[in-house]
Amino acid sequence: xxxxxxxxxxxxxxxxxxxxxxxxxxxxxxxxxxxxxxxxxxxxxxxxxxxxxxxxxxxxxxxxxxxxxxxxxxxxxxxxxxxxxxxxxxxxxxxxxxxxxxxxxxxxxxxxxxxxxxxxxxxxxxxxxxxxxxxxxxxxxxxxxxxxxxxxxxxxxxxxxxxxxxxxxxxxxxxxxxxxxxxxxxxxxxxxxxxxxxxxxxxxxxxxxxxxxxxxxxxxxxxxxxxxxxxxxxxxxxxxxxxxxxxxxxxxxxxxxxxxxxxxxxxxxxxxxxxxxxxxxxxxxxxxxxxxxxxxxxxxxxxxxxxxxxxxxxxxxxxxxxxxxxxxxxxxxxxxxxxxxxxxx
Amino acid sequence: xxxxxxxxxxxxxxxxxxxxxxxxxxxxxxxxxxxxxxxxxxxxxxxxxxxxxxxxxxxxxxxxxxxxxxxxxxxxxxxxxxxxxxxxxxxxxxxxxxxxxxxxxxxxxxxxxxxxxxxxxxxxxxxxxxxxxxxxxxxxxxxxxxxxxxxxxxxxxxxxxxxxxxxxxxxxxxxxxxxxxxxxxxxxxxxxxxxxxxxxxxxxxxxxxxxxxxxxxxxxxxxxxxxxxxxxxxxxxxxxxxxxxxxxxxxxxxxxxxxxxxxxxxxxxxxxxxxxxxxxxxxxxxxxxxxxxxxxxxxxxxxxxxxxxxxxxxxxxxxxxxxxxxxxxxxxxxxxxxxxxxxxx
DNA sequence: AACGTTTTCTTAACCGGTAAAGTCCCTATC
DNA sequence: GATAGGGACTTTACCGGTTAAGAAAACGTT
Numbered sequence: 001x002x003x004x005x006x007x008x009x010x011x012x013x014x015x016x017x018x019x020x021x022x023x024x025x026x027x028x029x030x031x032x033x034x035x036x037x038x039x040x041x042x043x044x045x046x047x048x049x050x051x052x053x054x055x056x057x058x059x060x061x062x063x064x065x066x067x068x069x070x071x072x073x074x075x076x077x078x079x080x081x082x083x084x085x086x087x088x089x090x091x092x093x094x095x096x097x098x099x100x101x102x103x104x105x106x107x108x109x110x111x112x113x114x115x116x117x118x119x120x121x122x123x124x125x126x127x128x129x130x131x132x133x134x135x136x137x138x139x140x141x142x143x144x145x146x147x148x149x150x151x152x153x154x155x156x157x158x159x160x161x162x163x164x165x166x167x168x169x170x171x172x173x174x175x176x177x178x179x180x181x182x183x184x185x186x187x188x189x190x191x192x193x194x195x196x197x198x199x200x201x202x203x204x205x206x207x208x209x210x211x212x213x214x215x216x217x218x219x220x221x222x223x224x225x226x227x228x229x230x231x232x233x234x235x236x237x238x239x240x241x242x243x244x245x246x247x248x249x250x251x252x253x254x255x256x257x258x259x260x261x262x263x264x265x266x267x268x269x270x271x272x273x274x275x276x277x278x279x280x281x282x283x284x285x286x287x288x289x290x291x292x293x294x295x296x297x298x299x300x301x302x303x304x305x306x307x308x309x310x311x312x313x314x315x316x317x318x319x320x321x322x323x324x325x326x327x328x329x330x331x332x333x334x335x336x337x338x339x340x341x342x343x344x345x
Numbered sequence: 346x347x348x349x350x351x352x353x354x355x356x357x358x359x360x361x362x363x364x365x366x367x368x369x370x371x372x373x374x375x376x377x378x379x380x381x382x383x384x385x386x387x388x389x390x391x392x393x394x395x396x397x398x399x400x401x402x403x404x405x406x407x408x409x410x411x412x413x414x415x416x417x418x419x420x421x422x423x424x425x426x427x428x429x430x431x432x433x434x435x436x437x438x439x440x441x442x443x444x445x446x447x448x449x450x451x452x453x454x455x456x457x458x459x460x461x462x463x464x465x466x467x468x469x470x471x472x473x474x475x476x477x478x479x480x481x482x483x484x485x486x487x488x489x490x491x492x493x494x495x496x497x498x499x500x501x502x503x504x505x506x507x508x509x510x511x512x513x514x515x516x517x518x519x520x521x522x523x524x525x526x527x528x529x530x531x532x533x534x535x536x537x538x539x540x541x542x543x544x545x546x547x548x549x550x551x552x553x554x555x556x557x558x559x560x561x562x563x564x565x566x567x568x569x570x571x572x573x574x575x576x577x578x579x580x581x582x583x584x585x586x587x588x589x590x591x592x593x594x595x596x597x598x599x600x601x602x603x604x605x606x607x608x609x610x611x612x613x614x615x616x617x618x619x620x621x622x623x624x625x626x627x628x629x630x631x632x633x634x635x636x637x638x639x640x641x642x643x644x645x646x647x648x649x650x651x652x653x654x655x656x657x658x659x660x661x662x663x664x665x666x667x668x669x670x671x672x673x674x675x676x677x678x679x680x681x682x683x684x685x686x687x688x689x690x
Numbered sequence: 691a692a693c694g695t696t697t698t699c700t701t702a703a704c705c706g707g708t709a710a711a712g713t714c715c716c717t718a719t720c
Numbered sequence: 721g722a723t724a725g726g727g728a729c730t731t732t733a734c735c736g737g738t739t740a741a742g743a744a745a746a747c748g749t750t
Binding site: 020021022023024027033034035036039060061062063126 | 698700704707
């Protein structure tokens with residue numbers, strides 16, 4: 001890409017106008033000692049008159065801070081658009097970046113290996129000051145890679161998967177358990193779960209928690225399937241669960257996100273089943289979507305925006321040298337709405 | 346932000362290892378003439394052995410290309426998460442950037458003025474090689490500002506609002522007309538439209554087109570309201586439209602996005618109205634959402650992903666010096682599904 | 691008054707590349 | 721055999737900042 005900015009005001013021009021050296025201007029703009037109040041003022045005045053602000057690229061190259069945070073999302077581009085979760089998450093991240101005058105460098109990658117390469121080149125090229133890593137899986141190569149590079153990162157995921165990295169996470173196991181218990185208390189004995197991508201760490205965690213809850217509650221039936229998080233997959237999974245003979249099919253289904261729950265709801269309607277009388281549905285993530293359907297969707301509600309914000313704040317802490325830590329954010333809480341009720345019989 | 350990359354391989358190390366000057370390495374990596382095949386190979390080999398890749402920051406500062414595209418979205422951070430449109434659009438942009446090894450610099454801004462300032466600092470600081478501008482309004486200050494700066498941009502919006510900037514746009518007026526005609530042909534005589542943000546150019550355009558269509562078709566009733574694009578607002582608007590006495594309320598409603606249409610659908614259900622028998626609903630943008638509801642939503646369907654991709658491609662053309670142009674992308678086409686039908690009476 | 695300290699600012703060397711101008715050598719030409 | 725013309729590199733001067741080291745003036749001390 002080539003194309004030249006028209007007028008260029010540099011530190012030199014400011015220095016000349018204020019009658020000082022560029023070193024002095026630099027000192028002033030970095031709030032470093034060694035300048036009298038008078039010259040400091042003169043410099044700021046000159047800068048304001050010329051409309052100058054330090055060039056971040058040059059500043060970065062010269063070896064100081066980098067005001068950019070990296071985020072690579074591993075997903076085929078076509079699917080990204082469909083996940084309300086990420087949009088909310090990103091907006092939470094942005095809300096913190098904005099107040100620190102930082103920007104987000106966003107990139108879609110096809111797989112973890114590609115992400116490792118990307119993070120490495122970002123960091124070595126000083127394109128980012130740190131990164132937010134998401135979608136951890138078992139034996140995630142990013143743990144070792146970022147450690148080796150010295151790249152400051154915050155890992156969004158359960159410590160079981162994020163190794164020694166500073167992490168921000170929700171206690172999904174507890175949430176799944178709560179969800180299943182709630183449905184059991186309502187009287188459901190045959191419960192299914194439509195999970196997300198099997199490769200992801202938190203999916204595995206939820207799967208294990210679901211199994212455990214089903215066993216400890218001695219449920220009569222417990223099914224689990226994994227999908228790709230898309231509405232289509234969620235709908236398909238629901239259809240297959242609900243086509244079993246009525247005495248043998250789940251009376252309640254838990255979904256791993258809200259898009260799939262919406263799809264499930266529509267499949268139930270299309271099959272002539274009444275929600276919640278014939279089957280109860282429970283969503284996850286709880287974006288605005290859950291309040292827009294009819295009936296409204298009960299959900300494991302979760303402040304995704306706040307989750308993103310916390311991740312960003314934690315990253316800043318890491319960058320400024322804070323040691324590794326584990327930052328749980330509030331566990332998703334059950335928000336009952338219109339899609340859950342005791343089973344009909 | 347401070348934190349140092351551990352090992353640093355620079356062009357100098359590569360040059361030393363290949364036994365050439367750093368100028369030669371630069372020539373090799375930029376595929377410029379003036380080097381023998383033999384040395385070229387030696388240089389690439391050395392680079393590979395050392396795991397070196399040119400530092401983009403330095404490269405940028407030295408005045409060549411910038412591999413970053415800017416995108417500022419003007420919206421309160423909390424709302425961004427709710428718009429499937431942007432997520433899809435961004436994913437389309439990414440799909441083109443990814444194949445050119447470029448990244449997207451994303452930033453939320455509170456208002457257009459803030460965006461103007463941001464774009465200016467991005468450009469002057471060579472943080473971006475060009476930008477994608479969205480959400481044009483009447484007398485948009487960005488037209489003049491980007492022209493003055495010489496910032497290469499692609500404007501996503503109708504030429505009526507984007508001044509002399511190269512634009513990528515959909516013919517919303519024609520689409521609105523088609524939507525209204527379609528409903529009229531089905532037999533609807535009282536049609537309403539729940540529009541987006543009033544300040545936006547394309548909203549104004551759609552409003553005018555709707556008025557015009559209503560007049561030319563001599564509809565018995567035509568209502569229009571503007572909202573903030575949120576599901577809540579869409580639901581509210583729908584409720585207020587449908588509470589009129591039945592002989593005097595719309596039998597069809599057109600929405601400016603899909604979230605509002607989904608909300609409208611649920612409001613209708615909640616009011617005991619059957620869709621499409623009692624009222625027909627027609628969405629816009631047509632994300633996956635429209636196929637997940639029951640009944641499925643008819644929509645003015647539109648390849649938003651492709652729209653984003655086209656915007657990105659056009660930006661690259663602008664950056665490489667192509668003169669101003671106007672690039673219409675296909676007009677949204679009506680995709681009838683389950684939410685539209687002739688009125689009951 | 692001579693001398694060590696500060697304070698205040700300047701100089702100059704980077705950061706890691708790019709690119710124009712310069713050097714050297716090899717070959718074709720008259 | 722002298723000269724012009726290229727090809728293949730190297731030199732060197734930036735890009736726009738930061739920062740360590742140096743210098744000049746102001747200040748306090750004995």
